[in-house]
Amino acid sequence: MCAVRGLTKTYPAVRGRRGVPATPEVRATDDVRLDIRRGEIFGLLGPNGAGKTTLVRQLTGLMRPDSGSVEILGHDIVRHPERASRILAYLGQESTALDELTVSLAAETTGRLRGLEAARARAERDAVLDELGLTPLAGRPLKKLSGGQRRLACFAAALVGRRPLLVLDEPTTGMDPVARRAVWGAVDRRRAEHGATVLLVTHNVIEAETVLDRVAVLDRGRVIACDTPTGLKEQVAGEVRVDLVWRETAPLHVPEVAALRDRAVEAGRRWTLRLAPDEARAVVATVTGGAAFAALDDFTLATPSLEDVYLALGGAAQQGLVKA
Amino acid sequence: MSVVPAEALPGSALAVEGPAREAAELGPRARLWPALVAVYRAQLSRARVARIPLLFVATFQSVGIMILMRGVVDGGGEAQAVVAGSAVLVVAFVALNLLAQYFGQLRGSGGLDHYATLPVPPAAVVLGAAGAYASFTVPGTVVTAVFGSVLFGLPLTHLWILVAVIPLAGAALAGLGAALGLLAPRPELATLLGQLGMSAALLLGVLPADRMPEAVRFTRDLLPSTYGVEAFARTFGPHPDWAFVLGDLAVCAGVGVVSLAVATWAYRRAAVR
Secondary structure: OEEEEEEEEEEEOOOOOOOOEEOOEEEEEEEEEEEOEEEEEEEEEEEOOOHHHHHHHHHOOOOOOOOEEEEEEOOEEOOOOOHHHHHHEHHHHHOOOOOOOHHHHHHHHHHHHHOOOOHHHHHHHHHHHHHHOOOOHHHEEEHHHHHHHHHHHHHHHHHHOOOOOEEOOOOOOOOOOHHHHHHHHHHHHHHHHHHEEEEEEEOOOHHHHOOEEEEEEEEEEEEEEEHHHHHHHHHHOOOEEEEEEOOOOOOOOOOOHHHHHHHHHOOOOOOEEEEEEEHHHHHHOOOOOOOOHHEEEEEEEEOOOOHHHHHHHOOOOOOEEEEE | OOOOOOOOOOOOOHHHOOOOOOOOOOOOOOOHHHHHHHHHHHHHHHHHHHHHHHHHHHHHHHHHHHHHHHOOOHHHHHHHHHHHHHHHHHHHHHHHHHHHHHHHHHHOOOOHHHHHOOOOHHHHHHHHHHHHHHHHHHHHHHHHHHHHHHOOOOOOOOHHHHHHHHHHHHHHHHHHHHHHHHHOOHHHHHHHHHHHHHHHHHHHHOOOHHHHHHHHHHHHHOOHHHHHHHHHHHOOOOOHHHHHHHHHHHHHHHHHHHHHHHHHHHHHHHHOO
């Protein structure tokens, strides 16, 4: 339903001024090719600055790409960006346009601006606020709500006036588990009842693994992998992640530990190693017995997550994906 | 967490997408008038949260200026100019200055994305916001005009002209404010331009024109608020020349149309970056 071909956008280099360092030319999306199928929850996963938001802005008609094509449900969005607003609902990261409105008016006005008749907009507003458990907050201005509640109110506004495609840029940021469940419940209902498709931007690995049907991993503007979360994890199935936390410093006088140092990613007292299962077993045996054990504070052994996939595929950022 | 497999969804047979497929039907477009009313209503409701203190500031500022000028000016044409200038200053403060700040911030923070991803005509967003800000000026302008007329002993007979002055001067100044806010590359610059516009309306509108040097008087003629001030000031006379009043109001209306059109163009330009 959504086909992206050769999408490229380059931000020009900025000359340095006093107090502002120069930035080189940045290729925010680099020859991106994607196919999103009808009815699926498709994810864009990547650390901050990977180009997720730039890509989404080009898909929603908010930004013109330098080259490439975007086709959604048979419409050419590059040539007719204004059509995007009649096909999709977009939840951006900013809520400034709605901040001073009450939850109820934000949802109703958005529905009206999505072309609904007044009575219909009010009815859909009530239904959506009820569905998301926002009815008790309906009369409060968004500004006065907590971050997660405000996000949920913006999500409610995005749902008023049905659209076949929902584009959600980090929808659950700051939400408690109850609100998250409300969001994914509402998404699933729209999928089951109207075959809605969802494009989700996230840097949350756990969320990506549990919610997404397929995921494209983005790194520095390029799609470095695209598959189901399980399919991606199978690519690194041969690896196990071992996290070692030392009490103070690593006992480098133990030869086995010293030998591991080259392969570990160090973050303070924590060492992270990606090893074959046999090696991992040997390492755990070494550190839990003998001289190294005295220096060990904690250790974990884990099967690969999407974060490991990202790193194994050559993702440049060593940090930046969230596991929560 | 999803419990519905993609294959079991209604319409998933369409998932096989051939190249010669029909384009899907588009959702409805929001029509100009209902969208404008929706934006206007939403903007007006913001007043309860954020704007009321600023309206007091606008009114107190104008009332303060009139009290100050009471010691300098003692009636006649100058008093008429002071009262009319102070009343229109409220419009300049809210419609020009505050609207420029609002659109500047909305643009700077990415808030325009919300409107840009809705099928709403750009004119509805600009006119709805401009209309709401012009409406915010009504109480302050009326209070200032009545207070000033009483203070300087001017007749209240023709104050009804405010019914025409507020919307027309409001359209001209709000259009200018919206255009400045949407064209300024940074929000701080939008704030600065709005403040400068208001200061110009203050100095060139309230101070009597006869004592100004030629160059300043020329600048005064370029400022749209001047025509609102002139139209209003003329009606204080014993026999107002209604042709001139209409002429001044027509200038306001003309500037309003042009500046709102520019603001609409600026909105389109700002929405797709």
